[in-house]
Structure formats: structure tokens, C-alpha cells
Amino acid sequence: MDELSYFIENSGASLIVCDGKSAETMTVLANELGARGETLNADGSGTLMDKARATPQQCAAVARRGDDLAAFLYTSGTTGRSKGAMLTQDNLLSNAHTLVEEWRFTDKDVLLHALPIFHTHGLFVATNVILAAGSSMVFMPKFDLDEVIRWMPQATTMMGVPTFSTRLLGDARFTRNLSAHMRLFVSGSAPLLAETHVQFEERTGHRILERYGMTETNMNTSNPYDGERRAGTVGFPLPGVELKITDPETGETLPDGEVGQIEVRGPNVFKGYWQMPEKTAAELRANGFFITGDLGRVDAERYVHIVGRNKDLIISGGYNIYPKEIELILDDQPGVLESAVIGVPHPDFGETVVGVIVAQKDQSPDLDAVKAAVQQALARFKHPRKLVLVEELPRNTMGKVQKNVLRDTYGALFTS
Ligand code: MCA
Ligand code: AMP
DSSP states (O other): OHHHHHHHHHHTOSEEEEOGGGHHHHHHHHHHTTOEEEEOOTTSOSHHHHHHHTSOSOOOOOOOOTTSEEEEEEEEETTEEEEEEEEEHHHHHHHHHHHHHHTTOOTTOEEEEOSOSSSHIIIIIIHHHHHHHTOEEEEOSSOOHHHHHHHGGGOSEEEEOHHHHHHHHTSTTOOTTTTTTOOEEEEOSSOOOHHHHHHHHHHHSOOOEEEEEETTTEEEEEOOSSSOOOTTOOOEEOTTOEEEEEOTTTOOBOOTTOOEEEEEESTTSOOEETTOHHHHHHHBOTTSOEEEEEEEEEOTTOOEEEEEESSOOEEETTEEEOHHHHHHHHHTSTTEEEEEEEEEEETTTEEEEEEEEEEOTTOOOOHHHHHHHHHHHSOGGGSOSEEEEESOOOBOTTSOBOHHHHHHHHTTTTTO
8 A cells, every 4th residue: 555655646647547346445545645546347347438438439639759758667776665767659669669570570479468567578568569560469367377378379479577487387288289389488577597498498399588678678688589599698689779788886888798787778768767866867877878787798699698686676576676675664663673685596486585684682573563564565576485583684894784695594495
């Protein structure tokens, strides 16, 4: 609820459309914040459609320019509250056209769509490509393994996060035969392990095409459709996208092969963060390059490798989780002195969240109460899968918490 109020208030939304099941709470919330609430259910029913039917069938189209805003997508940050990334009509359109070309989408394609539509991947990459190419899609409410297996023989393409691939590989029904009608599997949003890439090809004969993007930029790079799709890399910058590797301290471009921060510029790059000029200036340079916060290198054959993150970020099953947001809540709980939230390897989600807590002197915080407080404040996927109480946090000589030490200590919690 706290998160929703913030999004509604910050965006200045005047209409909130929700599922009928949430209508009661959402309408109250919307009204409190000066907005109107309408419902739209998966079967097409709801007050929004009722009202639409009661309005004239013919409406005059309002002309839009390429630079006009098309959407705000909220993305969290290392310093607390979410930022509304302002995407323009051209950001979305240029990326959709580029991906149609690069990934060879046509009106013969059928996309098996099992991604959530509240993120760039499922919302824009998947649906805009389909709309731009005139393709069709099998639109699923969520990734349900049985349903995906049931529908795969009817589809030609699928876009997913690495968890989709590992879940499919974990099921004996996922075979070369089942995927014989498919022509392309695209993966992104989180690193795909090279071993998953290899296993996938061995099982199905399909080589996954991995690409790299962000909410602020849509898609930046992609492995080639026709050339070698190289495991462990995210391919080449898309046409029209410039990518450089820079020194995080000086911003100077580094020689090829060296690891530095990834910066991108192109028609896909957003306009800035809604009503946050300082945050915009910190990440989007005046010359148009966006500092992604990812660390990478470009190899001798120009493939881009993502080697880490220059931002304190956990990616769980393709969802981004900024530890700071959870730490602020943990630190606020009775008996808690301080906390550190880390991501540790997880067989299904890639990474998952662990909260490490230090008690105040002579206090013993009630971990169940702490969990309940987190549940109240944050969406389910951000909840730590484990909370551990320690005497003190490891720190370096500057007093900074050494999360790498914590990750080493708790790294095998879910994998051994
Ligand atoms: C669900 N849960 C999760 C996650 N998903 N917890 C942590 N991380 C998650 N990703 C919770 C559920 O609420 C449930 O809670 C419990 O974990 C077990 O859920 P399960 O049934 O196993 O999960 P699921 O419902 O099958 O979902 C897993 C999923 C889903 C299919 C991998 O998370 C998913 O669709 N991820 C895709 C995310 C995505 O589209 N990212 C793109 C971001 P309980 O036990 O309480 O019931 S856009 C982006 O990153 C850029 C632009 C890009 O490059 O694409
Ligand atoms: P978001 O903030 O949800 O837009 O997530 C964007 C982040 O997801 C990027 O900054 C990367 O850290 C990560 N990401 C996206 N695609 C990949 C990929 N193929 N490999 C590794 N990380 C990725």
C-alpha cells in the first residue's frame, strides 16, 4: 500500500485502473489521492469497459510528436524512493522497430507471452514488437509451467527471464520435439548462466538469444539473429545505439577489453526522471549518454559482456530489488541497530534476498515481527527469504559495510 500511494501521488495519475478483486482498497486509495478508480478484469469486464461502451464510438485522434511522453515506468534506486523514468513515443517506437528487424518478427509469428506486464520486458519489448510486426501472441496471466508447455507447440517465439529457462529445463516434457515449432527464444533482465545456455541447446537444438536492456533505455544490445549467439555475452549494441565503457571515477572512455561502467546513448534512451532533476543529472549526461550502473567490457570481437554492477542491486527472478529500500525498513524496527541486505545465489530465482541484522545493545529483536513489518511495507518479491542476527557487520577501514564478505558467508544458504 505504501508503495502504491507513492506511485499514484508522485505520478499525479488521475485515473487508476485495477482488477475488480482490488477495487475496494484501490478506489479508496485513489480517492484519497484525488484520483478516480475504475476496474478492468482479465475477461474484459469491469467499470472501465462499461464506461467505454457508453461513450461515442468515434473519437478524434490527438496528434503526438515523437518527443512527447508516452509512459512513466517506476524504477527503484540505491537511495530510497522509486523514480519515474519518462519514456517518449520515439523511445518506444524506435526500439520496437529495431527489435522487429533484428529478431526477424513477421505477421506469421506467435509469441508465447508469460511475462508480467508491469515491466519493460513484458510490457514494451514483448507487446510492442508484436504490435509493430503484426504478429499474434498467446497472452498468459503468468508463467505457469504446465500452460507454457501446453501452448508451446502453437508458438514460434518466446521472451523470458533466466528463471523461465531453468524451470523449463527442469521439466522432462521440455524436449526438442515440444519446441520444434519455435524459431526463437530470447532471454534477458538478468544474467543467463552459460551452463543454462549450453543445456538449453543440447536439449532443444535452440540457441537462446540473450539481450541487455533497462527500464530507462528499453533494449541496448542483442546477440545476433544470424551470427554466433555467444553464451555469457549480451551481444552487440543495437543499430543506432552507442555503447562505451568508461572509468567510473573520471568518466573517461576506457580502451577495449577493460572493465568499466557501461554508458549508452541513442533514440531508445529516456528523457529523465519525473520531477527529479538532480537524479536525472547524476545519471544522464548532458551529451546524452546514460550511465547504466552496470559494469562490463567489450571483447576483441565486439561482444559486450556484463561482469557486475556498480550499483547495489539484487535481481531475483528478473525483478530488481534495491537493498537500501529493505534496509531502511529493517533499521526502523524495534531493537534493530542496523542491517545489511544482500543477494545470494538461488537455484530458481538466480539470486534471492537475505537480511543481516545487528541488534541494539541488550536487545533481541523479534524476527517474526520484523518480517511482518516488511510484509506490510513492501511487495512480496522484495521480502528477505532469510533474516539472520549477527553481533556486528563486517566493515572496511573506511567504515563501509563489506557486503562481499557477507555474500561469501551466506552464499551457500540456498544452494547447498
Ligand atoms: C514470485 N515470487 C518471487 C518472485 N516471483 N520472489 C522473488 N523473486 C521473484 N522474481 C514470490 C511469489 O510471490 C511467491 O510467494 C513465491 O515467491 C514463490 O513464487 P512462485 O510461484 O515460484 O513464482 P512465480 O509466480 O512462478 O514467479 C516467478 C517468475 C516471476 C515467473 C520468475 O517472478 C516472473 O515472471 N519474473 C519475471 C520478471 C520480469 O519480467 N522482469 C523484467 C523486468 P509466496 O511463497 O508468498 O506465495 S524489466 C527489466 O529488467 C529490463 C528492462 C530488461 O532487461 O528486461
Ligand atoms: P530494470 O531496472 O528493471 O530495468 O533492470 C535493468 C537491469 O537488469 C540492468 O541494469 C542489468 O543490471 C540487468 N539486466 C538486464 N538484462 C540483462 C542481461 N542480459 N544480463 C545481465 N543483466 C541484465
